[in-house]
Amino acid sequence: MEVNITKQSKEVVVCLIGRMDTPAAQEVAPQLEALEEDARGTIVLDCKDLTYISSSGLRIFLTLRKAAAEKGGKIIVRSINDEIRSVFMMTGFLNLFEIE
Amino acid sequence: MERHLDAHCQAILQEFQDHLPQFEKEAAEAYEKLKRTLDDAGLRVAAIEYRIKTEDSLAGKLELKGSKYKSLADITDIIGLRVITFYIDDVDKVSSAVDRLFTIDWTNTIDKRKLHEIDSFGYMSLHYICSQGDFSYRFEIQIRTVLQHAWANISHDTGYKSGVEVPKEYLRNLNRLAGMLELADEQFSSIRSELADYKRRVKALVASGNLDDVPLDGDSYRSFLDLKPFDALNRRIAAVNQAEIQEVSLIPYFEIFKWLGMESLGDISRLIKDYSDAAFQFACYQIGLTDLDIISSSLGPQDLCIAYIMKNGGGKAGIRFMLDSLSGPSQSNEMMAGMMAEQAADLPFMNQKESTDGK
Numbered sequence: 001m002e003v004n005i006t007k008q009s010k011e012v013v014v015c016l017i018g019r020m021d022t023p024a025a026q027e028v029a030p031q032l033e034a035l036e037e038d039a040r041g042t043i044v045l046d047c048k049d050l051t052y053i054s055s056s057g058l059r060i061f062l063t064l065r066k067a068a069a070e071k072g073g074k075i076i077v078r079s080i081n082d083e084i085r086s087v088f089m090m091t092g093f094l095n096l097f098e099i100e
Numbered sequence: 101m102e103r104h105l106d107a108h109c110q111a112i113l114q115e116f117q118d119h120l121p122q123f124e125k126e127a128a129e130a131y132e133k134l135k136r137t138l139d140d141a142g143l144r145v146a147a148i149e150y151r152i153k154t155e156d157s158l159a160g161k162l163e164l165k166g167s168k169y170k171s172l173a174d175i176t177d178i179i180g181l182r183v184i185t186f187y188i189d190d191v192d193k194v195s196s197a198v199d200r201l202f203t204i205d206w207t208n209t210i211d212k213r214k215l216h217e218i219d220s221f222g223y224m225s226l227h228y229i230c231s232q233g234d235f236s237y238r239f240e241i242q243i244r245t246v247l248q249h250a251w252a253n254i255s256h257d258t259g260y261k262s263g264v265e266v267p268k269e270y271l272r273n274l275n276r277l278a279g280m281l282e283l284a285d286e287q288f289s290s291i292r293s294e295l296a297d298y299k300r301r302v303k304a305l306v307a308s309g310n311l312d313d314v315p316l317d318g319d320s321y322r323s324f325l326d327l328k329p330f331d332a333l334n335r336r337i338a339a340v341n342q343a344e345i346q347e348v349s350l351i352p353y354f355e356i357f358k359w360l361g362m363e364s365l366g367d368i369s370r371l372i373k374d375y376s377d378a379a380f381q382f383a384c385y386q387i388g389l390t391d392l393d394i395i396s397s398s399l400g401p402q403d404l405c406i407a408y409i410m411k412n413g414g415g416k417a418g419i420r421f422m423l424d425s426l427s428g429p430s431q432s433n434e435m436m437a438g439m440m441a442e443q444a445a446d447l448p449f450m451n452q453k454e455s456t457d458g459k
Binding site for chain 1: 343346348352383386387390391392393394395396397398399400402423426427428430432435436439440
């Protein structure tokens with residue numbers, strides 16, 4: 001899986017590409033968890049090209065959400081596909097994120 | 101603006117210029133001290149602010165009444181702090197903090213609230229004259245409510261500093277307005293006390309288990325959540341995949357329960373009792389064949405609501421409404437609602453003939 005991070009003046013856009021299964025989530029975790037530093041502002045998780053998310057991936061999303069809540073920032077989940085939306089729903093996480 | 105100051109006033113102005121950095125330092129220190137104390141006491145106020153008198157403003161004051169002051173130390177508002185409270189009761193709480201933090205010059209401190217005469221004009225605040233440490237200049241702290249602050253600002257804007265100056269034809273209206281604001285301040289305090297009483301009564305009722313006697317509102321719902329009413333269902337669902345449960349706020353479900361027609365905490369309690377099996381069936385169907393080992397604590401209430409909606413004929417439209425309310429309207433919610441309605445329709449709870457005795 002691939003992660004592209006673009007820091008803009010008002011937000012950080014994180015493009016997640018591929019399958020975020022458990023090994024992939026572990027691999028990209030340090031990169032994504034480092035974004036906690038930016039959690040004072042807006043972090044956009046662009047999921048247009050994310051095809052799958054595992055529990056480990058959800059945990060990373062939650063870690064970022066927690067950091068944002070503590071620091072007064074926000075996480076926006078953008079363009080999730082129906083399968084991932086369904087995972088959010090099945091686990092009760094759908095209303096925790098601002099979904100665009 | 102050009103000022104005409106005599107030598108005495110010039111000297112006072114010079115003294116001010118010489119000590120300006122010290123005034124700035126002392127003002128910031130007093131502000132920090134006061135702010136920290138109010139924060140520590142959990143006293144929420146509308147604003148705490150401070151300012152140093154500008155040189156122009158001081159020169160204007162000296163031009164008008166410079167002979168009144170022997171030296172700069174006689175002018176007590178070079179540093180001015182102001183605390184604006186939401187409630188009139190809090191003015192006295194802030195004043196007790198001021199008493200403890202600073203040395204008060206009681207001779208010059210004025211509680212203008214006590215100066216009211218029956219026919220007096222205005223709506224005033226508490227003005228303390230204080231000093232701190234070995235700083236030789238006194239400063240002023242004003243404490244007033246938001247409404248007193250509005251009055252002070254607006255009446256200042258009229259250009260009349262006292263009732264004496266106000267043309268008679270306007271005096272009556274200003275007095276009426278002042279009275280109304282005083283009354284509003286008292287009412288706000290009184291409403292706050294009544295609400296605090298209500299919350300205590302609700303907590304007691306919830307704790308005693310008389311849930312049918314407790315109307316469903318924001319406060320009672322919060323007290324109800326303290327009992328962890330959805331924990332058993334969440335644990336049961338989590339056990340399916342040995343999942344961990346992430347605690348999240350269940351406040352968003354308040355509106356959903358209201359929408360479902362729940363009127364008391366007893367109604368929600370019955371919903372949990374009567375629909376937990378159905379919610380569990382639905383959750384099992386959704387996550388049982390996945391390896392998802394994390395759920396949020398809102399999954400229990402979410403699936404309870406879905407089961408209730410489906411069992412009571414709300415169908416896809418009902419689930420769609422719920423999803424829109426929880427996560428904002430979206431076209432995807434239509435698809436999700438359709439999918440969930442289809443999944444639920446085939447589950448045993450939908451086909452059980454006996455009716456539940458829930459609402």
